[in-house]
Amino acid sequence: MEGLKLSNANLTAYLHPSKSRDVSEAILRELSSLLFTFSEALDGVVLAYDINSLDNKKAKILSGVIPYFGVPLSLDLLLFSPKPDMLLEGKVVKLSQESIHVVVLGFSSAIITEKDIREEFVYKTKHEQDVYASKSHKRHTIKVGNMIRFSVKSFDEEILHIYGSLMADHTGSIHWLEKHSELISHTSRNAKKGESEGELTTLKQDAIDGKISSLDSARKVKKSKKQKMQEES
Amino acid sequence: MGRVSGAEKQEFSEMENAEFSDLQLICHVRDALSAVTLGDRENYDELVGYLHRKESLNPDDIALLETTLKALSGTVSCIDSVHHESLLSAVYRMSLWNYGTSIMDALIELIVSLAASNGKYIDWSLELLVNNFTPPYHLMDSLKQESGIEKKNKVLSRVHAAFEAIAVLVPLAPLRLSPIVVQRMPLIYSKGPEILMYVENMLKLESGAIGEIVGVTMLPAIVDRLIELDVEIGWDGLLQEDAKGIFEMELEDAEFADGDGDDNMVWSKIFNFGFILMLTCQADCIQAWLDQAVGVVKWLCEVAKLHMVNSGKRPRKQLGHRVISSAINYNSQEGKSLCSKLVVDSQLTVNFSANFCVNCKPAAEYLNRKTLEGNTIAEKLDSLIELTFLHLESCQSSGRLSEVFDVLLRSFQRTILNAYKSKFTQFVVFYACALDPEDCGVKFAMVLTDMFRSNFNPPNTRMSAVAYLASYLSRAKFVSAALVASILQRLVDWCLNYCQSHDSVMNPRAHQVFYSGCQALMYMLCFRMRSLMDAPRLKMQLLNMPMEPILQHKLNPLKVCLPTVVVEFLRQAKAAKLFMTSESFAFDDMLESDLSRAFGGIDRLDAFFPFDPCLLKKSESYIRPHFARWSKIKCDGANDGDLSESGSDASDDEFVDMNENDMIEDDMTVSVQAGLDFDPDLNRMSITPKNKFLLHFQQQNARMPARIRPSTSPESL
Numbered sequence: 001m002e003g004l005k006l007s008n009a010n011l012t013a014y015l016h017p018s019k020s021r022d023v024s025e026a027i028l029r030e031l032s033s034l035l036f037t038f039s040e041a042l043d044g045v046v047l048a049y050d051i052n053s054l055d056n057k058k059a060k061i062l063s064g065v066i067p068y069f070g071v072p073l074s075l076d077l078l079l080f081s082p083k084p085d086m087l088l089e090g091k092v093v094k095l096s097q098e099s100i101h102v103v104v105l106g107f108s109s110a111i112i113t114e115k116d117i118r119e120e121f122v123y124k125t126k127h128e129q130d131v132y133a134s135k136s137h138k139r140h141t142i143k144v145g146n147m148i149r150f151s152v153k154s155f156d157e158e159i160l161h162i163y164g165s166l167m168a169d170h171t172g173s174i175h176w177l178e179k180h181s182e183l184i185s186h187t188s189r190n191a192k193k194g195e196s197e198g199e200l201t202t203l204k205q206d207a208i209d210g211k212i213s214s215l216d217s218a219r220k221v222k223k224s225k226k227q228k229m230q231e232e233s
Numbered sequence: 234m235g236r237v238s239g240a241e242k243q244e245f246s247e248m249e250n251a252e253f254s255d256l257q258l259i260c261h262v263r264d265a266l267s268a269v270t271l272g273d274r275e276n277y278d279e280l281v282g283y284l285h286r287k288e289s290l291n292p293d294d295i296a297l298l299e300t301t302l303k304a305l306s307g308t309v310s311c312i313d314s315v316h317h318e319s320l321l322s323a324v325y326r327m328s329l330w331n332y333g334t335s336i337m338d339a340l341i342e343l344i345v346s347l348a349a350s351n352g353k354y355i356d357w358s359l360e361l362l363v364n365n366f367t368p369p370y371h372l373m374d375s376l377k378q379e380s381g382i383e384k385k386n387k388v389l390s391r392v393h394a395a396f397e398a399i400a401v402l403v404p405l406a407p408l409r410l411s412p413i414v415v416q417r418m419p420l421i422y423s424k425g426p427e428i429l430m431y432v433e434n435m436l437k438l439e440s441g442a443i444g445e446i447v448g449v450t451m452l453p454a455i456v457d458r459l460i461e462l463d464v465e466i467g468w469d470g471l472l473q474e475d476a477k478g479i480f481e482m483e484l485e486d487a488e489f490a491d492g493d494g495d496d497n498m499v500w501s502k503i504f505n506f507g508f509i510l511m512l513t514c515q516a517d518c519i520q521a522w523l524d525q526a527v528g529v530v531k532w533l534c535e536v537a538k539l540h541m542v543n544s545g546k547r548p549r550k551q552l553g554h555r556v557i558s559s560a561i562n563y564n565s566q567e568g569k570s571l572c573s574k575l576v577v578d579s580q581l582t583v584n585f586s587a588n589f590c591v592n593c594k595p596a597a598e599y600l601n602r603k604t605l606e607g608n609t610i611a612e613k614l615d616s617l618i619e620l621t622f623l624h625l626e627s628c629q630s631s632g633r634l635s636e637v638f639d640v641l642l643r644s645f646q647r648t649i650l651n652a653y654k655s656k657f658t659q660f661v662v663f664y665a666c667a668l669d670p671e672d673c674g675v676k677f678a679m680v681l682t683d684m685f686r687s688n689f690n691p692p693n694t695r696m697s698a699v700a701y702l703a704s705y706l707s708r709a710k711f712v713s714a715a716l717v718a719s720i721l722q723r724l725v726d727w728c729l730n731y732c733q734s735h736d737s738v739m740n741p742r743a744h745q746v747f748y749s750g751c752q753a754l755m756y757m758l759c760f761r762m763r764s765l766m767d768a769p770r771l772k773m774q775l776l777n778m779p780m781e782p783i784l785q786h787k788l789n790p791l792k793v794c795l796p797t798v799v800v801e802f803l804r805q806a807k808a809a810k811l812f813m814t815s816e817s818f819a820f821d822d823m824l825e826s827d828l829s830r831a832f833g834g835i836d837r838l839d840a841f842f843p844f845d846p847c848l849l850k851k852s853e854s855y856i857r858p859h860f861a862r863w864s865k866i867k868c869d870g871a872n873d874g875d876l877s878e879s880g881s882d883a884s885d886d887e888f889v890d891m892n893e894n895d896m897i898e899d900d901m902t903v904s905v906q907a908g909l910d911f912d913p914d915l916n917r918m919s920i921t922p923k924n925k926f927l928l929h930f931q932q933q934n935a936r937m938p939a940r941i942r943p944s945t946s947p948e949s950l
Contacts, residue, residue, distance in 0.1 A: 097307060108404070109403040111349065114310075159352030159355055159409075161352035
């Protein structure tokens with residue numbers, strides 16, 4: 001699955017003086033407020049963080065009515081940032097004539113509307129169960145509870161809502177896709193490989209009261225499972 | 234739908250295949266919606282028109298509406314927030330309460346589909362569902378009937394099921410729900426039933442499927458609302474009316490008779506009445522009368538010296554009013570000394586002086602208008618607290634009480650603990666502890682003890698915490714004596730430590746935390762000494778506690794702590810033979826009320842007994858079985874003969890029966906009904922107001938009256 005990346009970031013957390021007694025707890029609370037929100041500076045939804053180090057001795061106190069102090073931190077962050085044409089995997093929670101509702105990574109809702117589902121799939125009700133069945137491959141079905149792979153059309157950053165599409169040939173039920181991976185064209189997947197090399201990027205993190213500190217960071221890209229599979233097969 | 238495409242209707246009038254015609258409907262709606270972007274609004278407007286029908290009583294209209302809604306559910310992705318604004322607002326205005334179940338279901342389906350289809354509509358959908366927490370005004374009254382209740386169940390079950398459905402499709406929706414629900418809470422001035430219904434829904438959310446995420450914000454929000462109502466229960470304008478009447482009264486009205494000192498009972502009634510009225514006054518209102526009332530004080534003291542007995546028409550009220558005036562004038566030096574002397578002369582306890590010494594605090598909320606609202610606010614608070622109690626009971630039966638209690642406790646620490654005028658809200662925590670004494674009850678006591686002992690907390694918080702602790706451990710019947718003993722041990726150790734590290738003289742302000750700790754110790758022992766002494770192991774523990782060095786230390790807590798508490802404690806300690814030298818402490822401390830006032834600070838935390846009996850009728854009935862009332866513990870011949878042996882757990886039946894014998898005038902009752910605090914009284918006095926509200930008032934057999942702490946009243950024992 002694409003869209004997940006591991007980043008290393010140097011941030012500064014600005015804390016209110018009342019928190020100076022228990023700095024670690026305050027920092028954890030601040031970082032927790034970042035979770036499941038899209039951060040422009042980090043370019044992704046923060047899913048998890050791990051503090052590498054925090055420097056208690058070098059916190060700079062800001063001048064002002066309330067003297068916040070900034071604690072420098074070094075963090076590992078797991079970020080989720082789906083871009084158009086990325087392939088994502090999620091669990092189907094609802095099927096209807098009009099749309100397929102998917103939940104990605106347990107928190108992000110995705111919708112694939114009828115016009116984005118390729119002609120191959122037809123909506124049927126079999127044995128009282130709603131199903132999207134493929135016309136060309138009999139075994140290829142999508143039911144509630146299946147994992148499917150779909151490509152991203154767009155991503156609503158505020159509500160973390162993904163608009164997806166099943167137009168491409170290599171999208172559909174993962175179970176079937178993996179069994180028949182040789183039938184899927186390789187061309188589209190090769191294009192994705194370019195992203196996997198590490199690049200240096202500069203990240204900025206907005207601190208609590210809006211001050212920006214510029215930081216350097218190295219970004220390691222986590223290889224997706226799919227790419228690993230490609231290499232194996 | 235059929236009306237629009239007349240020709241198509243003919244074609245599909247015979248529905249061979251149900252799905253087929255549904256598809257046609259959906260196509261039609263889709264076309265209508267997309268036509269709007271091109272400027273063709275005809276079909277679209279007709280669609281919207283169907284949605285506006287509210288009086289759709291005839292089956293055709295109902296079917297039409299239902300079909301429209303179902304078709305719309307199938308085309309949600311085509312609904313655009315800009316072009317189809319009238320459609321969305323029409324749907325927004327639809328209230329589930331106005332329709333039958335089929336339309337309700339269709340509407341819910343539409344809302345859920347909209348929420349899942351587009352991030353823009355999530356907040357909109359959630360708000361729409363939250364709007365359905367309370368019925369429209371014209372249906373509010375029908376809720377009391379059977380049909381109304383049935384309707385309510387139908388609507389609310391669907392609404393909450395919709396929340397769960399949305400949560401499945403959009404996992405982050407519950408996060409967005411919490412702020413919406415809290416923001417839309419009705420204000421405290423809304424009608425009672427509306428608030429009640431809304432809070433009922435909030436509690437349902439808390440215990441529902443999405444309760445894990447949403448519940449953490451629901452309970453604290455409810456507690457905040459409770460506090461807001463609580464502090465609004467202010468002082469009754471009625472009082473002011475009555476009090477003003479004093480000065481028109483003839484001073485010779487009451488008959489004087491030389492009573493003897495034994496007539497404490499009647500005398501006490503007078504004073505109690507006075508306290509009740511007096512202690513709910515605030516300084517601001519009193520200022521105006523201060524000058525006028527000085528003369529009355531003197532008169533009153535004379536009267537008191539004569540041990541006057543009431544007679545004549547409504548005597549108690551008149552005298553009560555006189556007491557009130559004297560009380561409020563107590564600021565004057567002369568009055569003070571007169572009263573002090575009076576106390577000693579008439580063998581009333583020091584409490585009298587303590588009471589009258591109390592300086593009424595300036596009132597922020599002294600409004601006459603509050604008289605009218607006071608009643609309703611108290612009723613609202615009462616119903617809300619009752620609702621919360623019921624919810625706690627259901628949490629306990631489903632095994633969740635522990636987690637819920639954690640949330641409640643955090644909310645308590647943040648809001649109730651420091652809200653100094655909180656009178657009844659804390660009983661929510663009390664009840665939760667009562668439901669689960671082993672776990673919650675102990676946890677509460679431990680948390681309060683730790684808050685007191687921790688240097689990091691500001692002094693007011695620490696004093697407040699220890700006041701809560703003392704009042705809780707004294708009043709909670711379900712708390713084991715062993716727990717009380719262990720908490721006492723910790724308090725004693727802390728106090729001893731403090732004494733040893735502070736080698737300084739008595740200074741109420743500087744050592745206020747210490748004094749509050751000592752007072753808490755003494756207060757707890759007043760209630761619990763007997764039960765501790767009854768258990769041999771705990772008795773040993775108690776006897777071994779190093780309390781003497783604390784009490785005899787230079788810091789002199791006995792002089793600073795509230796005299797009533799001190800006196801009662803010493804009396805009991807003497808009877809229990811706790812300290813060998815107790816006689817020497819006996820009555821030196823009567824006149825130290827100034828100092829006691831000083832240590833409490835502006836909030837009068839020295840006279841803060843938060844778990845004094847609850848005055849709200851419905852809530853009190855839940856609390857009663859777990860609540861310990863004061864009763865005089867018989868000491869071996871040490872005191873008056875008229876002390877009863879009855880234990881503190883007198884049955885309520887006996888209590889109620891005897892209550893009916895002594896009534897006070899109804900207008901007294903009325904003012905109390907407004908949920909006022911009043912302070913009945915002192916040690917050996919008993920009051921006997923009639924009242925189903927005042928059940929905790931004690932009898933003539935000298936049971937200690939319970940009291941609520943208003944901002945200014947002294948302690949109760």
